[in-house]
Each structure stands twice: as C-alpha cells, then as structure tokens.
Amino acid sequence: MKQKKVEGLLREKLKDRGLKVTQQRLLVLSVLAQNSGSHMAAEEVYGQIQKGYPEIGLATVYRTLQLLQEMQLVDSIYLDDGCVRYEMGHLFEGEMKHSHHHLICRKCGKIIQFEDDLLEELEVHIEKATGFHVLDHELKFYGECKDCMGQGR
Numbered sequence: 001m002k003q004k005k006v007e008g009l010l011r012e013k014l015k016d017r018g019l020k021v022t023q024q025r026l027l028v029l030s031v032l033a034q035n036s037g038s039h040m041a042a043e044e045v046y047g048q049i050q051k052g053y054p055e056i057g058l059a060t061v062y063r064t065l066q067l068l069q070e071m072q073l074v075d076s077i078y079l080d081d082g083c084v085r086y087e088m089g090h091l092f093e094g095e096m097k098h099s100h101h102h103l104i105c106r107k108c109g110k111i112i113q114f115e116d117d118l119l120e121e122l123e124v125h126i127e128k129a130t131g132f133h134v135l136d137h138e139l140k141f142y143g144e145c146k147d148c149m150g151q152g153r
C-alpha cells in the first residue's frame with residue numbers, strides 16, 4: 001500500500017492549514033489504509049484504534065475522520081441504513097481520487113466494488129460543453145447482488 005505517500009500528503013495538508021501532525025490523525029489514516037476496501041464506520045475505526053491506544057476517544061475519531069474528509073484524503077459513503085462509512089482515496093498524480101465505485105445490494109446491503117472507471121471521457125465532455133472543471137465524481141449503483149438473485153428462484 002502507498003501508505004507512506006499518503007502519510008506525506010497528510011503531513012503536507014495539515015501544515016497548509018496550520019494544523020499539527022498528531023498521533024491520532026496518523027492513526028486514523030493508517031487504520032483506513034490497512035483496511036482499504038472494507039468501508040468502515042467511525043465506530044469500527046475506533047474499535048481498531050482502541051486495541052493499541054485506549055486513550056483515544058470516539059469523539060476524537062469522529063472529528064479526525066471529518067478533517068481527513070475535508071482534506072480529501074478520505075471518502076465517505078452514505079448508505080440507505082443511515083450509517084456513514086469511510087474509505088481511503090486512491091493516490092493519483094499527487095492527489096487523492098476515489099478508488100472505485102460502489103454497487104449496493106438493496107436486499108442484503110452488501111457493497112461490491114467496481115474498479116473500472118469509464119467516466120473520464122464524460123468528465124472531458126462536461127468540461128468542453130460547460131467549461132466546468134471536474135475534479136472528481138461519485139457514483140452509486142443500487143440493485144441485487146448475485147447471491148440475492150440466486151435466492152427465491
């Protein structure tokens with residue numbers, strides 16, 4: 001994983017904002033880096049941190065996730081269950097982008113990742129047509145997963 005690079009970007013962005021590089025900020029980011037692809041709720045991130053650093057509270061984890069998101073190092077995913085999940089972005093040419101799109105099963109709630117991104121062309125098209133410079137995009141697909149499709153048949 002490119003964790004070191006992402007950590008460098010975090011240090012840089014904190015410095016830009018005049019914020020300190022603290023242990024909890026590095027920790028929250030590293031938990032997300034180590035669990036990339038698992039879409040963690042704040043409570044789950046907290047649970048991981050608790051194992052090694054019981055002195056860090058849930059409120060701190062919440063605040064840190066929010067900050068990481070503002071700095072665009074972390075993406076949040078809002079699902080129908082009202083639970084916000086977080087995942088680390090994907091480092092591309094020194095900037096963080098989303099790493100994949102999400103296919104969400106309406107029956108079992110499973111999140112499947114879809115890596116192919118065919119939207120760059122659309123972004124170029126939007127920019128040409130409107131002059132709007134697209135930085136990133138977000139896309140969710142709702143449906144039924146393979147397992148759920150197999151049931152009741």
Ligand SMILES: [Zn+2]
Nearest residue numbers: 039087100113
């Ligand atoms: Zn994801």
Ligand SMILES: [Zn+2]
Nearest residue numbers: 105108145148
């Ligand atoms: Zn399903």
Ligand SMILES: [Zn+2]
Nearest residue numbers: 101117119137
């Ligand atoms: Zn995309």
